[in-house]
Amino acid sequence: GDSVTQMEGPVTLSEEACLTINCTYTATGYPSLFWYVQYPGEGLQLLLKATKADDKGSNKGFEATYRKETTSFHLEKGSVQVSDSAVYFCAFALYNQGGKLIFGQGTELSVKP
Amino acid sequence: SQTIHQWPATLVQPVGSPLSLECTVEGTSNPNLYWYRQAAGRGLQLLFYSVGIGQISSEVPQNLSASRPQDRQFILSSKKLLLSDSGFYLCAWTVEEGAYEQYFGPGTRLTVT
Numbered sequence: 001g002d003s004v005t006q007m008e009g010p011v012t013l014s015e016e017a018c019l020t021i022n023c024t025y026t027a028t029g030y031p032s033l034f035w036y037v038q039y040p041g042e043g044l045q046l047l048l049k050a051t052k053a054d055d056k057g058s059n060k061g062f063e064a065t066y067r068k069e070t071t072s073f074h075l076e077k078g079s080v081q082v083s084d085s086a087v088y089f090c091a092f093a094l095y096n097q098g099g100k101l102i103f104g105q106g107t108e109l110s111v112k113p
Numbered sequence: 114s115q116t117i118h119q120w121p122a123t124l125v126q127p128v129g130s131p132l133s134l135e136c137t138v139e140g141t142s143n144p145n146l147y148w149y150r151q152a153a154g155r156g157l158q159l160l161f162y163s164v165g166i167g168q169i170s171s172e173v174p175q176n177l178s179a180s181r182p183q184d185r186q187f188i189l190s191s192k193k194l195l196l197s198d199s200g201f202y203l204c205a206w207t208v209e210e211g212a213y214e215q216y217f218g219p220g221t222r223l224t225v226t
Contacts, residue, residue, distance in 0.1 A: 032212035043220045099145050
């Protein structure tokens, strides 16, 4: 069935370290892919998206590339900041089911100064 | 621009009491609307979604119900709350075009005592 598998957390990094959060998906069809971020006590914010193979979504220094051949959408950032500490969710949309999003379980990132 | 509102922001209710959470969207027409629940430290669980007025799809069996009395209003209800209903409730919207990205409200923190 449709699913998203994310790298388990928590991930703890020092400020200015490189970040990679792995995400792979299983989907019928050709979905749009998303990364969402959730800061403590808040709702989810769309971080970036990609709609077709080899598209690179980017925002706030984060990037992810839609890899159809490996069904992956890994999130990367070259230099993390303390303010990036949050939970990150990978997801894709089911167009034929009202746009339902299938989410991964979330990866908690903690960045230490 | 589009905005999404949820209220109340926090709620403490005794077991067995009724519940009504409201979500409204501004700046768009005929959105798809969604209710999610997030238990502490856990991922997102889709509860209901709606593709139009009076059209509700239920994703999980529980003592909750949803209604959409107006195009941009989505209500989550319960006649009798259980302890297990505690969590963070998120409303979201999308439109059926483009990538189908969803935009989330600020959430309601519900504690059932």
